[in-house]
Amino acid sequence: MKFGLYPGCSLEASSREYLESLRAIAPKLGLEFEEVKNWNCCGASSAHAIDHLFSVALPATILAQAEQQQLKDLVVPCAACYSRLAIAKIELTENAKVRNELQAKYHLSYTGTTNILTILDVLERVITPEVSKQLPKRFTKNVVCYYGCLLVRPQRITNVQRVEDPQQMEEIVKTIGAHPLPWGMKTECCGASFSITRTELVGKLCGRVLDDAVCRGAEAIIVACPMCHSNLDMRRSVIEHVTGKKYTIPVLFITQVIGFALGLTPAQLGMTRHFVSTESIVSTSV
Amino acid sequence: MKEFEPKIVAFVCNWCTYAGADLTGTSRIHYAPNVRVVRFPCTGRIDYNLIIKAFERGADGVIVSGCHPNDCHYTSGNFHARRRWIVFRTLLEYIGIDPRRIIFSWVSAAEGAKWADLVNKAVREIRELGPAKEFINMKQWYEFEKALGGFRG
Amino acid sequence: MKQLHERAHELLEQKAVSVIIGYGEGTEGRVRPVFIRTLEAVRLLVWDDRCRVNLAVYLNKPEIRKFGFPIAVVSTPATVRTIVQLIAEHQLSIGDVVVLVRENDTVRALIQKEDLEQYARNNPVIFPPFVIEEIELLKKMSIEERFTYWQEELAKCFKCYACRAACPLCYCEKCITDVNQPQWVCVAPHPVGVFEWHINRAMHLAGRCIECGSCTIACPVGIPIALLTIEATRVVKEEFAFTPGIDCNAPSALSTFRVDDKETFIR
């Protein structure tokens, strides 16, 4: 299966392990990725707060480029980039005024043939029961799956079923042997970009998420978005400072968990890059 | 010659447009006096032959109006009427009669202002179209029939 | 032709029908309708390209119905469509008529509802070239040109009502023209009377006319009055997606409605 790939800034920097683990599991699952050539920023961080046209122009150039490379299905592992690209696609196809302005100002030719997929849409297709039979190892852990916001909201863009209690990640981890626990906090806010301006707020919000996960008996939190990972993992010291409690529960990317089940080594999956030690997972499941 | 004042007859349904015209009256909204109203129980009851009769006898324009779809007191009279109007209007146009001379509309019992506005607009449009030239030579034949005395109208 | 004779002979012999309406040799090389009731007369039947007039009109005549159903009719596709429409309008019922049709030179007898409808569907209206020409001619005209065209054409009409007699779907015993209280259609052939008659005829056939052209053929002064009913039926086909003469229990287009009928002129 061949897919276009738009990594985005986080996967090259703060969440490199997400991209490394994705690239590591791809050949084992028959996935082939072709990166969008000289891709630019998707405008997730600030563009949409400043100028609407500009915030659509950035992702539009990515889509136009992807179209030239005939990438019919474009995987966008980062939830924020996914949201920006999806919104841009709808604006370009439905909002004629914006489309004409963009054509005039940035000479973009875009016909709207690319489908924009999250990492879960792709993994759902490849992690089938047949594949799970040949997995060298079972990742038998009690886990909770954390979706955050942009993977499920706004429903108008993502059209996810059960927006308050999605089951996409649960299905994937179940097929590789994990026990996903029913969890109310899976779509609660983690504080997102406040982690820079009001870090103590992220501490409070992530504290609630971690606290509920721990007392529910979860051994790991699985995420599919670099922002969620950085807040739950990198900000762990702030969380512990704000809540006054110690949390050792590791935060793993879905791709890393699948990597374990495929028998890849922690180094290949970038397990050493986490702030919160993943020793508890690495030691038991090898 | 005095400016051409069109003669317009309005076929209206009793439950909606006639009541709407009553409301125009109770709200004292003035409008052009060229229109004469004929009351029917429902737009379903309006026969296209009567529209032809009106034109032959000298009407320059005809308004046909009733309840909005789904408002009909008899649930479906206006739906039947709408179907007939679509066919009748196309046929008149095919035979060469300017369809703008017949003004179809939905006016509810609460749309007093819309009735006044509809009448004023109709008078203005028909005045621009001028006398119903397609029926000019028909009027004189009607006189001929009357002269024969046998015609009880 | 021989097949037709055998079939006719067989039907009459078994008393399956009381009369067979077919074409026979007329004067000056033309064909005329013949009504075969005895075995000897079967040889009078002919069937070639000259046989195009719609014989279904005789099914409404009391003189023919006097013989009693079922009746056989030698049919063109138009005749079959007429019979299906007459069944839809409760003038005939299934089994009243044995329809003899020619399919690549074999003669078939259609009686059941499915066969009639299937045959009607497989043989849609094909206008002869001169009719298509006229339709195109009128389409290009402006509304004023069409007005003068029809004023000239209708001025020829002297109200002989041959069109009404020829049309199989004009079966009212007392026509609207016979109603004089009130006088819906003026009797005299002056512009008022002619205009009222032709408008009513077209409106009465809207969504019913199966475009067999008998009215134009019958008109002694050659007015192309079929164009009016063709236009009326075109509107019904396009606006309400309804084709007459292909469904035995279809309701009439103008006495039914759909809530989402489209129109562009109601304010």
Added chain:
Amino acid sequence: MARIGVFVCHCGENIAATVDCEKVAKACAQLPGVAYSIDYKYMCSDPGQNLIREAIKEKNLTGVVVAACSPRMHEPTFRRACAEAGLNPYLCEMANIREHCSWVHPKSEETTLKAIDIVKTIIAKVRKNQPLYPIKVPVTKTALVIGGGIAGIQAALDIANAGHRVILVEKEPSIGGHMAQLSETFPTLDCSQCILTPRMVEVAQHPSITLYTYAEVESLTGFIGNFVARIRKKAKSIDEKLCTGCGECVNACPIKKIPSEFNMGLGTRPAIYIPFPQAVPNKPVIDRSRCTYFRTGKCRFCESKCPTKAIRFDQNDEVINVQVGAVVVATGFTVLESTFFPEYGYGQYKDVVTGLQFERILSASGPTLGEVRRPSDGAIPKKVVFITCAGSRDPAKGIEYCSKICCMYTAKHAMLYKHKVHDGQAYVFYMDIRATGKGYDEFVRRAIEEDHVKYIRGRVSRVYERNGKIVVCGADTLLGAEPVEIEADMVVLATAGVANPGAEELAQALHISYDRHRFFTEAHPKLRPVETNTAGIFLAGACQSPKDIPESVGQASATASKVVALFSRDELTREPIVAVVNRCAPPLYSTCVGCFMCQTACPYSAIEREELRTRDGTLVKTVARVNPGLCQGCGTCVAFCRSKSIDLQGYSNEQMYAEVVELFAE
């Protein structure tokens, strides 16, 4: 020659201000057929009407035209005046020279000429008017009441007590409806069973009421006074005459774990069951979809245990046709399930229940015998959150209306919870408190002030489970949208009142209209709230829109009065504005050619087929015939008929033709 009287009214100044009434009267006097033409200041006054009565007698008029206000206003008045003077009322018409002329044009010669034109056309119409006589239709003095809830019961009792026969049809095994499920009722907190059960028994024992439970109405044909209803009595698999209701079979039945519909799925019931202790009739019914015998042919325990051998496994459905004169639809409503709400957990949390489920928990005959215990682990909840407007007033969920009763029963729930769990704390999230009935607001105040229920004005955004508690995230808009988070033990949703699942099919079977939410539509929201547009069919209770018990009972008695009024006369008289298919002498018998396309045009299916036969019985032709009872006089068939064989009395072809032609005659 017609002798028409024209009476031009000044209407005080309303007409005379801009129309020269004398001139109109004089002009009309010259018109052919006019025998008398005067004007008067107030035609609708008593002296004005006397003018008409005297003129009819002195000038023996054959027609009357009153040129005054709109016929929608005083046509009945002047027609009655004519009738009193012996002139057929349908020979009197009104010319509207007020709303359509004097009020909308300035005072001028042209306005007066327009007035004359208007009167002229109505005179032309009256020349062609025919005397018409009200239509007499026989009335079957039996009423059909569909739905055995409180509304159906009340209507049935009122009609029966007025001496008429009633047939009450109830879909469930017992009557009682939703009211039977309630614990206590606001605002007086009297126990629902205590006030309902006597009424249910009264219905069962009333000599004039025939009760069919576990039965449904499948179709209704006919017209007002002469309906025929087809009722399917589903097989109960019990011989009701032999069964004493002892309950041995119910105890014997091995299948125990079927969720009880009566307890809204909280309790369980066996395959052969009596819905609730006070059920009327108090006889069991076998649920054939769950009974082992009907699935595998084995078991039959109940049969072996039955002392009177009343079990009938071979019993079949019975379909009966009944003649009725009027129909009261009282099929009630239901409430949304909790699975409908993503934000409240899609129904996966056992302790998030609906209002009706909480009623069962509170009820003494409920699954917890009246003790407030939560469904998950049976513990007594110390903190309960009530959420009002769950689904109601929420256009995004397609339910934009207010369900009217939730504020009241939520206050009641909170109050009853506090009475049973003294140290418990109740919270109520609300948008607005709508307690508009008599003694209603005082009731809510009592809940707040005496029972210390915490009312928080704000919406609940999400409910989720954490550490065995139900976390309710909301906001308190009175404290500046302060986010509120309550760790509750139990949550009760006051879910929206919606139409019953079968409502649409029933409406189509009865030919009554219903709205977007499948509630039945009343004839006029203000002036005819308990009637439908179909004559003879009435509405009572929540099937028309969600409402509380007092209003349902009020509506039920209102429909009963309508039905009793309908039955008060042996014959029904109806306006003679109906269509008639012409008949004439042989050999034609009728100009109708029997194409029957008018049948598809008629919205009231009032057109039937009639076989015309000669005296010796031979069939001449089958033609159309209009049933005067069903025809509402819209005239769609008249304008459609190609051979002009149908005409509408009151708006006949001749009358309308005369009106149009007169307009342009010099």
